[in-house]
Amino acid sequence: xxxxxxxxxxxxxxxxxxxxxxxxxxxxxxxxxxxxxxxxxxxxxxxxxxxxxxxxxxxxxxxxxxxxxxxxxxxxxxxxxxxxxxxxxxxxxxxxxxxxxxxxxxxxxxxxxxxxxxxxxxxxxxxxxxxxxxxxxxxxxxxxxxxxxxxxxxxxxxxxxxxxxxxxxxxxxxxxxxxxxxxxxxxxxxxxxxxxxxxxxxxxxxxxxxxxxxxxxxxxxxxxxxxxxxxxxxxxxxx
Amino acid sequence: xxxxxxxxxxxxxxxxxxxxxxxxxxxxxxxxxxxxxxxxxxxxxxxxxxxxxxxxxxxxxxxxxxxxxxxxxxxxxxxxxxxxxxxxxxxxxxxxxxxxxxxxxxxxxxxxxxxxxxxxxxxxxxxxxxxxxxxxxxxxxxxxxxxxxxxxxxxxxxxxxxxxxxxxxxxxxxxxxxxxxxxxxxxxxxxxxxxxxxxxxxxxxxxxxxxxxxxxxxxxxxxxxxxxxxxxxxxxxxx
Numbered sequence: 001x002x003x004x005x006x007x008x009x010x011x012x013x014x015x016x017x018x019x020x021x022x023x024x025x026x027x028x029x030x031x032x033x034x035x036x037x038x039x040x041x042x043x044x045x046x047x048x049x050x051x052x053x054x055x056x057x058x059x060x061x062x063x064x065x066x067x068x069x070x071x072x073x074x075x076x077x078x079x080x081x082x083x084x085x086x087x088x089x090x091x092x093x094x095x096x097x098x099x100x101x102x103x104x105x106x107x108x109x110x111x112x113x114x115x116x117x118x119x120x121x122x123x124x125x126x127x128x129x130x131x132x133x134x135x136x137x138x139x140x141x142x143x144x145x146x147x148x149x150x151x152x153x154x155x156x157x158x159x160x161x162x163x164x165x166x167x168x169x170x171x172x173x174x175x176x177x178x179x180x181x182x183x184x185x186x187x188x189x190x191x192x193x194x195x196x197x198x199x200x201x202x203x204x205x206x207x208x209x210x211x212x213x214x215x216x217x218x219x220x221x222x223x224x225x226x227x228x229x230x231x232x233x234x235x236x237x238x239x
Numbered sequence: 240x241x242x243x244x245x246x247x248x249x250x251x252x253x254x255x256x257x258x259x260x261x262x263x264x265x266x267x268x269x270x271x272x273x274x275x276x277x278x279x280x281x282x283x284x285x286x287x288x289x290x291x292x293x294x295x296x297x298x299x300x301x302x303x304x305x306x307x308x309x310x311x312x313x314x315x316x317x318x319x320x321x322x323x324x325x326x327x328x329x330x331x332x333x334x335x336x337x338x339x340x341x342x343x344x345x346x347x348x349x350x351x352x353x354x355x356x357x358x359x360x361x362x363x364x365x366x367x368x369x370x371x372x373x374x375x376x377x378x379x380x381x382x383x384x385x386x387x388x389x390x391x392x393x394x395x396x397x398x399x400x401x402x403x404x405x406x407x408x409x410x411x412x413x414x415x416x417x418x419x420x421x422x423x424x425x426x427x428x429x430x431x432x433x434x435x436x437x438x439x440x441x442x443x444x445x446x447x448x449x450x451x452x453x454x455x456x457x458x459x460x461x462x463x464x465x466x467x468x469x470x471x472x473x474x475x476x477x478x
Contacts, residue, residue: 046427047450047452049288049289049292050288050395050427050430050431050452051452052292053288053291053292053392053393053394053395053396053431054395054396054397054431054434054435055397055434056295056397060434062453070450070451070452073451074448074450074451077448078447078448153292154292155292156289156292156293157292157293158293158294158295188285188289191289192289192292192293195293195294195299196293208317209313209316209317211286211289211309211313212309212312212313213286213289213290213309214301
């Protein structure tokens, strides 16, 4: 691996536990919380792809927050679950304040101790990312919080990954895409970033099979802790 | 509705019953056939979107047949189902020869009796579409079978719908997008075509809730038979 100049993280699912909403969903819909949380996530991601694909100039773009709400409504409708406004607000508020994964703080601090800038590169819009970062107590540990909003499309559109590379180059002008380590728990996001040219780490917490799309992420692991040997090896030139 | 100059149909799910593979899947995996058929379809569609989005120049494009196979493999892997080569070939062969919905023949014949050209506009590649049309006995009822292959992207990329409009204009040079009636059983495809500018009919066989994306298909119905009053009204100028 070439020396890493920066580490960028996907946000939802990678640093923030999107399935932590399942606990509240289970309270509101006993026996259906897990199913609702998964379908909600599926629809949210589906909508982000549809609005991206449907217009390359971004005229169908809607902020991820709006698509998250649309996804919740559709997931409930598909499952035959009533969604009164009070339930919707509670679930959306929970999504706004997702739990962070327990190892985040320590790993982010150790990456910065190696002298590497850290950042988020996310489908989220700036307002929801700001609240999420603060709620998770990560604000002192991230040099950049990059939203797709300026390019009005979503991952895996290469314009999104280019935003991340542009941000890294403001700090490290000579950085190549290969010298950016991009970390995502979403296999498709790790593949999209690999296609773009980033060195990638698929944080495969659940041990899922890789998507058979002909390209594998550069690295794979079950926890963010597994990033550190890669970075120490990379900066020391040994790996 | 302005007078309709042509009727274009989505293929998979609309004219061909993609869930007819569930019967074979159920034989091979008792109790899991329905779940496998749905997840297979979801992954197939997901992969078509990912390869479209990841490169606007089409360098990640792979024929729908290949993505269908990749979707089957991943669906089995996610469900923990073994997929020996003989099972894979039987399921893929079933997908190649999908059942047609029972009303297809009669409705297509009646549309042509109104003097309107008919066509398929599909994510499928030309080889799989040719076999599917023949297997379903529809070859004499379709004036055009249009694959996304020339544009190397998938729906809802507007270049796909433009292919359909271009084909209509070779027969009816003055046709506007609004004068093409596009029929799909996939709500997202009907919305994508509406965004493009087609008049649309969402063939909502299962009575699903509409995707809350701010745009509704022009028309909605439960069977292809419901197309005919629209066309008679449209060509007569009364609707």
